[in-house]
Amino acid sequence: MVYIMKMSVDGACRNNGYSNATAAAACVIHKKWGRWETWSRRLPSSPRPTNQAAEITAIIIALEKAIDKSNEMSFCPFMKVYITTDSKYAHGCMTMWRDKWVDNGWVNAAGRDVANRDLIERALELEAEIEEHGDVRYEWVPRGENTHADEVANRQLDDTDRASYADSSSSDDGW
Known part of the structure; x- marks a missing residue:
């Protein structure tokens, strides 16, 4: 028997590149x-x-959920996991560049250390666990076809922003 899981992932980062950056990742x-x-x-x-870290984290969430689902089943079917992303960076990390980076000792084509190596390695570990009894495929889709995952990631950031605002606006000054 084959069990198929289809997921969409996205990451979002506000103030990307700045010290006050906040980010969230989502899986649908x-x-x-x-x-x-x-x-x-x-x-x-x-x-x-960063936005790129959020995109890879979204893939990690999807892979974790696939493993959770596999562990919940009373039988061990062959799993086919399909993950769509609108991030060319995340798609490239998980399909085109990973083997080159491993072969090059995690140094990229520019001769620098690969950014987000820890996250990419974690995603590869999870993927390997799934591939013991299944298959993982990644597909890039245009941003307009990934709106649901984008909304979930941004809603997480909105909730975080509201909680931070509430924390900073409350005071205990004896009134």
């Missing part, structure tokens, strides 16, 4: 009959979050 699992399930995660503030 497409279910039967047009239903879906969403998962999101805020990235920690250290190291400084």
Whole structure:
């Protein structure tokens, strides 16, 4: 038996490149009959979050959810996991560049250390676990075809912004 999981992922970062950057990652699992399930995660503030880190983190969430689903099943079907992303960077990391980077000792074509190596290695570990009894495929889609995952990631950032504002605007000055 084959169990198929289709997921869309996206990452979002506000103030990307600045010290006050905030980022979140999201995964939308497409279910039967047009239903879906969403998962999101805020990235920690250290190291400084970036959009690229958020995109890879979204892939990690998807792979974790696929493993969770596999562990929940009373039988062990062959899994086919399809992950769509609108990030050419994340797609390239997981399809085209990874083997070259490993062969080059995690140095990129410009001779620099590969950015987000820790996240990419984590994604590769999770992918390898799935591939013990399944298959993982990545597909790049235009941004307009990935709106649901984008909305979930941005909603996570909105919730974080509201919580931060509430924390900073409350005071205990005895009134």
